Amino acid sequence: MSRLEAAVxxxxxxxxxxxAAPVARMAVAVLSLLGVFIAGYLTLxxxxxxxxxxxxxxxxxxxxxxxxxxxxxxxxAMWGIGAYxxxxxxxxxxxxxxxxxxxxxxxGLFGMAAVGVAFSAYLTYIEAAVIHAWCRWCVAxxxxxxxxxxxxxxxxxxxx
Amino acid sequence: xxxxxxxxGRSSLTPFYAVIGVVALAGVAFLVFQLFGKEQPVTQPVExxxxxxxxxxxxxxxxxxxxxxxxxxEFADFQCPGCGQFASLVAPLIKERLxxxxxxxxxYYDFPLIQIHPNAFLASxxxxxxxxxxxxxxxHDIIYGQQPNWSSExxxxxxxxRYAAQAGADAGKFESCLRSDRFAREVSESMQLGQxxxxxxTPTLIVNGRRLGSTPSYSExxxxxxxxxxxxxxxxxxxxxxxxxxxxxxxxP
Numbered sequence: 001m002s003r004l005e006a007a008v009x010x011x012x013x014x015x016x017x018x019x020a021a022p023v024a025r026m027a028v029a030v031l032s033l034l035g036v037f038i039a040g041y042l043t044l045x046x047x048x049x050x051x052x053x054x055x056x057x058x059x060x061x062x063x064x065x066x067x068x069x070x071x072x073x074x075x076x077a078m079w080g081i082g083a084y085x086x087x088x089x090x091x092x093x094x095x096x097x098x099x100x101x102x103x104x105x106x107x108g109l110f111g112m113a114a115v116g117v118a119f120s121a122y123l124t125y126i127e128a129a130v131i132h133a134w135c136r137w138c139v140a141x142x143x144x145x146x147x148x149x150x151x152x153x154x155x156x157x158x159x160x
Numbered sequence: 161x162x163x164x165x166x167x168x169g170r171s172s173l174t175p176f177y178a179v180i181g182v183v184a185l186a187g188v189a190f191l192v193f194q195l196f197g198k199e200q201p202v203t204q205p206v207e208x209x210x211x212x213x214x215x216x217x218x219x220x221x222x223x224x225x226x227x228x229x230x231x232x233x234e235f236a237d238f239q240c241p242g243c244g245q246f247a248s249l250v251a252p253l254i255k256e257r258l259x260x261x262x263x264x265x266x267x268y269y270d271f272p273l274i275q276i277h278p279n280a281f282l283a284s285x286x287x288x289x290x291x292x293x294x295x296x297x298x299x300h301d302i303i304y305g306q307q308p309n310w311s312s313e314x315x316x317x318x319x320x321x322r323y324a325a326q327a328g329a330d331a332g333k334f335e336s337c338l339r340s341d342r343f344a345r346e347v348s349e350s351m352q353l354g355q356x357x358x359x360x361x362t363p364t365l366i367v368n369g370r371r372l373g374s375t376p377s378y379s380e381x382x383x384x385x386x387x388x389x390x391x392x393x394x395x396x397x398x399x400x401x402x403x404x405x406x407x408x409x410x411x412x413p
Binding site (some may be wrong): 041 | 176179180183184187188190191194195240241276277308309311312
């Protein structure tokens with residue numbers, strides 16, 4: 001059991017043979033839900049439903065106006081909604097005692113988060129090296145997906 | 161056994177569900193506020209003095225009858241996504257319904273946000289180069305439509321020449337205009353005019369001398385125009401005579 005999970009007191013379910021809901025996975029669910037809203041906000045802006053984006057600088061506009069704000073014909077933020085939603089749903093299932101130790105949950109979360117981190121790293125590189133502008137919401141999303149990725153590692157060990 | 165453990169399992173997850181619920185509520189509230197909570201500034205426009213001396217400093221690019229009862233000034237930046245949305249969603253309706261019915265004269269002024277949009281000044285000059293050939297509004301629609309494709313380029317000049325050709329302008333003349341310093345003074349003075357009128361962001365609209373605090377929807381704009389007309393000529397600022405005072409101001413189709 002990882003240190004994060006050790007911090008969770010054994011639930012009555014675990015005492016009776018059912019696994020406790022891992023705190024790390026709960027955190028993944030909460031962070032993923034936050035990610036859904038960040039991606040949702042950026043998508044609403046990109047689709048023209050928000051006149052102005054709350055950014056503090058012009059970086060968000062610059063990044064969102066660039067051609068890199070699209071991926072396979074859809075706004076990148078829209079892909080973010082899909083990815084964070086998938087992470088949220090699987091994490092929510094993964095906190096249920098029935099699936100707490102399920103390998104598919106652990107591998108699924110780890111795999112999705114790994115793809116997310118890689119894509120986010122690519123976008124961060126584009127912001128720094130190509131567009132030369134920083135979108136704070138995009139940076140927040142990059143931090144979120146990195147945290148989510150780290151938090152999926154204990155579950156992966158546990159499911160072995 | 162199952163019937164006993166299930167309720168216990170649920171209770172151990174209750175704080176987690178509570179956190180999820182709080183985050184969900186906060187997130188939805190944030191999005192709803194962003195979508196619907198910023199209408200107030202539109203209803204509280206600020207009166208600005210549209211005196212002739214200010215307007216004579218630089219000519220806008222206008223469409224519509226010179227004696228239209230309502231004048232809408234737009235200060236915009238071709239690289240600004242909000243302006244792009246306004247150009248694709250609201251401006252066509254203004255031109256078709258309000259300008260087409262003779263109610264409105266619509267005047268475009270450059271307000272490139274050069275600190276954050278490195279290509280905006282060049283784009284504004286490009287717009288005026290297209291205007292020189294009577295193709296401003298065609299170029300306006302194309303450059304906004306293509307905004308994602310040139311915004312992050314180091315030098316979008318070649319793209320602008322292509323857009324001008326698509327708009328029906330003579331590409332050679334347009335390119336020589338763009339490669340020169342032509343209209344740099346006009347764009348700079350347009351920016352200064354905007355600043356003197358309190359313009360801080362884009363797009364900013366001034367409807368019969370009333371500067372709007374945020375970008376209105378078409379229906380809000382139409383309502384303001386109808387109210388201004390119903391309120392009589394008293395609502396109209398001297399700007400209504402701008403075209404006559406500025407013979408160089410283009411009345412593009």
